[in-house]
Structures are given as C-alpha cells and as structure tokens.
Amino acid sequence: AQSVSQHNHHVILSEAASLELGCNYSYGGTVNLFWYVQYPGQHLQLLLKYFSGDPLVKGIKGFEAEFIKSKFSFNLRKPSVQWSDTAEYFCAVNARASNYQLIWGAGTKLIIKP
Amino acid sequence: DAGVIQSPRHEVTEMGQEVTLRCKPISGHNSLFWYRQTMMRGLELLIYFNNNVPIDDSGMPEDRFSAKMPNASFSTLKIQPSEPRDSAVYFCASSLALTEGSGELFFGEGSRLTVL
Numbered sequence: 733a734q735s736v737s738q739h740n741h742h743v744i745l746s747e748a749a750s751l752e753l754g755c756n757y758s759y760g761g762t763v764n765l766f767w768y769v770q771y772p773g774q775h776l777q778l779l780l781k782y783f784s785g786d787p788l789v790k791g792i793k794g795f796e797a798e799f800i801k802s803k804f805s806f807n808l809r810k811p812s813v814q815w816s817d818t819a820e821y822f823c824a825v826n827a828r829a830s831n832y833q834l835i836w837g838a839g840t841k842l843i844i845k846p
Numbered sequence: 847d848a849g850v851i852q853s854p855r856h857e858v859t860e861m862g863q864e865v866t867l868r869c870k871p872i873s874g875h876n877s878l879f880w881y882r883q884t885m886m887r888g889l890e891l892l893i894y895f896n897n898n899v900p901i902d903d904s905g906m907p908e909d910r911f912s913a914k915m916p917n918a919s920f921s922t923l924k925i926q927p928s929e930p931r932d933s934a935v936y937f938c939a940s941s942l943a944l945t946e947g948s949g950e951l952f953f954g955e956g957s958r959l960t961v962l
Contacts (some may be wrong), residue, residue, distance in 0.1 A: 764949050775937060775953040813851075822889065826949040834900070834949055840889055 735760055736825050737821075738837035745813055746845050748802070753808040753840050759830075765806040766824040766834070767797055776822065782806065811845035815846045848872070850954035851937050858960045864926040867957045870919055870942030879911055879951065880923050881937040889937075893923065896943070928961045935959070 736743065739754045767779040780791025787799040797808045808821060823837040851870040861908055871878045879894040886892050893903040895915045903913070910929070915921040925932055939951040 751912075766950065768951075775955050776939075777953065781950060800913055824949075832889075832896070832949050834951060836889055837889075 733836055734825075734827070736823055736837040736838050737836050739819075739821050742841045744845065746842045747815055748812050751795040751808070751813045751817070751842070753821055753823075753842070754802050755806045755808065755837055756806065757806070757823075757825040757835075758840055759825060759827045761827060761829060763825050763827045764832075765789065765797070765799055766826075767795070768809050768822045768824060770820045770822065770839075772819065779808070779821070796803050809817075813820065813842075813844050815844045818825070818842060818844045847919045850938055850940050850952055852954035852957050854957055855931075855955060855959045856960075858962065859927055859928055860962050863961075864924065865928045865932075865959060865961075867923040867936050867938075867959070869923070869938030869954060871921070871938070872952055873919065874942070875940035875952070876918075876943040877941045878915060878921050878939075879939040880921070881924045882937065883937060883956075884934045890925070892936075907940045923957075928959075930961045931960055933961050 737756045753766045765782040768776045769779045770776045779795055780789050782789045782799045790796045795810050799806050820839045820841050822839045824834045826832045826834050853868045877896050880892040882890045892905045893913045898915045913923045935956045937953050937956045939953045941950050941951050
C-alpha cells in the first residue's frame, strides 16, 4: 500500500541548531511532494512543494527540502532553527497511483528550546 | 483573496445534539476535503468532493457523520447524534482539480468541536 513515513514523531532542539526531518514514501513513478507546517493552534499551511525540476526546493522561512528519487525521500532541512519554528511538520505525497490524493505522514512535532 | 472559510470556529455541545460544520472553499477550486485532527489519531481524511460530487467517503467514521456539497461554494459536515469521542478539530481544505502537478491544499482555520 502507498504510504508516507516520518520517522521522528518528536524532535527537540535548541535555537540555532540545524534541523533535518526525514520523510520517505512508497510510490513508484512520478510523485509530487509537499511539506506542510502547523503552528500551535493554527491550521496547516504549505511550507514548500516539489513537482519537477531542481530536486532542491526552497520554501518559506528558510526551509528547504531535497528530493532524492533513489532513496524515495524528501527530507526537510533548516540550517539554524528559531524558537518560532516550534510547530508540527507534515510530509505529504501524491501521485497518479493515488489519483493525486494527498497521502499524509503522521507528522513530526518540533519543539525549539529558547 | 479570501481563503477557505469555516464556521463555527468553536462549538461546545452536549452528547446527542446535532452538529453542523460549514465550509466555503476558495472560489474556482474544484476539490474540497474534510479532515479531522485529534491528539490520538492525528490528521484523518473523512471525505472529499470533486466538482461537488463525493468521491471517497471511506474515512467517514460511521453513519452518524454525513457531508454534502450542494454547490461549488458551500459544504457541510453534519454529526447526528454527536458523541464525546467526536471532539476534535475539523478542517476543511480546497484545491484545484487533482491532476498531475497539482495537489496543494489550502486549509481553513478549523472548527474546534467539544462534545460534553
């Protein structure tokens, strides 16, 4: 079955630390990849997306993600996190195999210690 | 442009009462999704519509839940009768038609439901 895995359910970092959140998917063929962020008490909003082209995608607030097709991965990175990055981060994938419905990872709760 | 608009933002009701949640998608979007989010189960897709037609309602937990989309600018999610375990944040989201190269969802602010 098609699935999206986010390996870390909770991550705690200090301010200025570097961040990498893992995301792996189990689809063949062409995929579209997304990272969404949900700040405490708010709705989900798009952080960045990959459809095609340069596999290194830059999003808002200094986030980036790299699509590595051979590893079926789309890891999210930020070189230096801030307290305001405390949020839950969701990876999502769609593909022709899922009729382009988004399949969601379970989310990673990120806590940044001031 | 106005985003996805949901109402009410908060609802507190008693077990057994009927609850109706409303959603206005972004104008021009063809697809509409209802999600439920809880601490225990995370984000769950309940149902989605394409061009006002329900496509997949396999996520609707039971017959107490129903959803309608009478036109392109309005959808409702109804729970009758409500139970305490229905307490959650219900998100509505919309997107352009689901085709290759698409799939970005725009979420509303959510309706926080508490059933006592």
